[in-house]
Amino acid sequence: MPTTLTLKNIPDEVYERLKASAQAHRRSLNSEAIVCLESVLLPERMAVSERLARARALRAGLPKATFHANEIDAHKREGRA
Template identity: 70%
Template sequence: MPTSLTLKNIPYAVYQRLKAAAELHRRSLNSEAIVCLESVLMAGRVAPSDRLARARELRAGLPPVQFSAKDIDAAKQAGRK
């Protein structure tokens, strides 16, 4: 059941960051505050071993590719143009 909350004495720097984030995400200050609170308070913690297992699973699904140092240097140079 939704309810209301009034915040007082918010540090100006925190307010500015919240306002900037709300504009970036095209949300109201209220909606941005709710998203921020949810991300901190409702976030599901993932054990490092589970995260590592998932990364290995994803990597196993990729085709094997070998890059030489020359290939890597060429890619870096291409990205700088």
């Protein structure tokens, strides 16, 4: 059953960041606070094998291309003038 929680003495910086995050995610302050608490207190547990399988699937989905060191260096320098 849901419970009500009242928070007092929230630092201004924390409040402003929570407010900005709520606006960015189109949520109320209350909903954003719940999401933040859940992400810290109830993190999603993932087995190592599942994490590796996801990483391998992502890697397999990348285009098969060969990059040469000079191409990589040129791309890193783009926009740096």
